[in-house]
Amino acid sequence: MARILRLAGAQMGPNQRADSRAAILGRMIALLEGAAARGAQLVVFPELAFTTFFPRWPMEQDSPELLACFETAMPNPQVQPLFDRAKALGVGFYVGYAELTPEGQRFNSAVTVGPDGSILFRYRKIHLPGSDRVKPGQRYQQLEKMYFAYGDTGFPAARGPAAWGAPVMGMLICNDRRWPEGWRVLGLQGVELVLIGYNSAAYDPNGGEGESAERRTFHSTLAVQANAYMNATWAVSVAKAGNEDGAGLIGGSCIVDPNGEVVAQAKGLGDELILAEADLDACRQGKEKMFNFAAHRRPQWYGMITERTGAVPPG
Amino acid sequence: MARILRLAGAQMGPNQRADSRAAILGRMIALLEGAAARGAQLVVFPELAFTTFFPRWPMEQDSPELLACFETAMPNPQVQPLFDRAKALGVGFYVGYAELTPEGQRFNSAVTVGPDGSILFRYRKIHLPGSDRVKPGQRYQQLEKMYFAYGDTGFPAARGPAAWGAPVMGMLICNDRRWPEGWRVLGLQGVELVLIGYNSAAYDPNGGEGESAERRTFHSTLAVQANAYMNATWAVSVAKAGNEDGAGLIGGSCIVDPNGEVVAQAKGLGDELILAEADLDACRQGKEKMFNFAAHRRPQWYGMITERTGAVPPG
Incomplete structure (x- = not known):
C-alpha cells in the first residue's frame, strides 16, 4: 500500500509587535482550515509563529513585554483554539514558539502535534x-x-501515526536547516520527513551592505534541497515572511522531495498555503542505494566533526 | 591585495577502453594548453582521467589488463609529458588516477600539482x-x-602556493561530493577551494529503470552547490562525460562560488573547458558570519555522526 501523506506549509505574513495574540491565532486557524479543506493531513507553521520575531528587539530579561512572548506550557489557554480546531479537523501540525520552562529556562522550540491533538514530539x-x-x-x-x-x-x-503512513519524522528550526550535522543525525535515524519553520532576514535592516533577498531565498531553498537529497527525505520548510516591525523577512516556503526537487514553493510574502502529496516510499531508493549509510559511510574519518568546534586552517 | 585565482575545469569526453594512453594524454595536454592560453593557473581533470572508468568491467585481480589501469608512481614515465608541459606553462593541476602502491595496495586517488611541478598533496x-x-x-x-x-x-x-593567493585547498573524488561529512572535515580546516573529479553514470547501462541524465546532473550540481555554500568555499567539480565503452556518463562540470552559485558549467559531453576567476576572499563573509563554526556549531549533539554507520530508525 502506498504511504501517501498530504503535506501543507502554512507560510505566514508578518506578525507585527502590536498585533494581538487573538488576531495571529485567527490567521493560523484560517490557514489550518484552508489546508484541511484541500485535504492536508499535516500543516507546518513557522518558527516563533505566535509572535513577532522578537529577538530583533532589546528587552530586559524579566520584563513583562519579553515574558509575554514566551509560552509557559504547550498547549496553553492562549493557543488552545488552534489545538482544538486541528483536533476537530483531524489535522496534525508543527509549530514553533518561545518556551519558558517551569525551571525558568528559555528555548526556541517546536512541537509536532498528531491528528488526535496529542504532542508527538518536542x-x-x-x-x-x-x-x-x-x-x-x-x-x-x-x-x-x-x-x-x-x-x-x-x-x-519520532514515528508518526499509522494514519500518516508511520513516517520517521524529525524537526529543525530556522538556522538549523543550514547545518548538515543536524540533518545527518536525523538521517541516521532513518528520517523520511523533516519539518522546519523559519524567520530569515531579507536584508540588513540596519541599512548595511548585504545579500539580496533573492540570494537569501536561494540559500534557504538550496540548503533544504541538498540536505533532503543527501538524507533521502521529504522536507517542509516554512517562513514567516514580509515586512515585520519594519524589518524584511524572506518567504520562499517550500516542500522538497527526497531527490532534492522543489515540488511546491510559496510565491508571495503573506499568509499562503503550499501543498504536496508526499509518497514516503520515494525515500527508499536513496536510502537503499546512493545513501545506503551502512554500506558507504566511513565514520572513522569523520572524527573532526565532533572533536573540533571552530575551523583551524593549516599553517 | 585581492586574492584572485584563475580556475579551469577540464571536462573530458569519454576514454574508450581501446584508446591508447598517448592519445588520452594528448587530449589532456591540449586541454591544459587551452586553459593556460586563457589565463588559467590551476586546471582540474576528472577522476581516473588516464583510463576508461574500468570498474565497470570485471577483470581478474592480477591480470595484465587490470594492472595496466594502475599507476605505480605519480608521476611516472607515461604521464610525465603532462607534468612537463604544466611545469613549462607554470600551471598547476588536479588529476585522478588509479594508484598501486609499492606494498600492493590499490586506491582511487588524486593529486594536486603546483605551478612548479611538485605534488602539493595527495x-x-x-x-x-x-x-x-x-x-x-x-x-x-x-x-x-x-x-x-x-x-x-x-x-x-593543504595550503596552496603564494602565487595562487595561498588558498586552503582540499580534494574529493566523485561520490565523496555527495557526503557532507567529507566537506565538513575540509570546512573545519578552513578550506577555500575544493577540487573534485568524477565519473557518474547518466543512466543504468544494463537497461534497468533509473533516473534520467538530467536528474543525475541536477544531483551532482546540487551537492556541490550546497556543500560549497555550507562550508563557504569555492569548488571545481569536473566530469569525464559521454558514451564511454557503451555506458553513458553525465557531464555538467561546474565551478561554484562560496555562495553556492554556479559561475561556470560545461554545456556538452566532450572535452570542454570551463573557467572562472575565483576571489578567494569571497569565502570570508560566510566563514565569519553565517558559518562561523566557532560561534555556532554544537558538536556535543553531533555524536551519532561518528558513533553510528548505518541508519537505525525508531521503533
Missing part, C-alpha cells in the same frame, strides 16, 4: 544564530543567543 | 560506491569496492 533549537548581547547603535538586533538557551534535546526522530 | 577516495563483487548476469558492473581499498588519508587540506 525539539529545542540547537543552532542559535545572532548575538548574546545587544550591539550598541543598531536599531535592529539579533538576540537569539541572549534570549534562548541552546537546545538540549539533541535532534530527536 | 588524497585517496574514502566514499567508494558500488559493489565488492561481480554481480552475475550484468554486462556493466560498478566494482570500485572490489578494485580499490578505502582511502586511508582522511580528508587532508
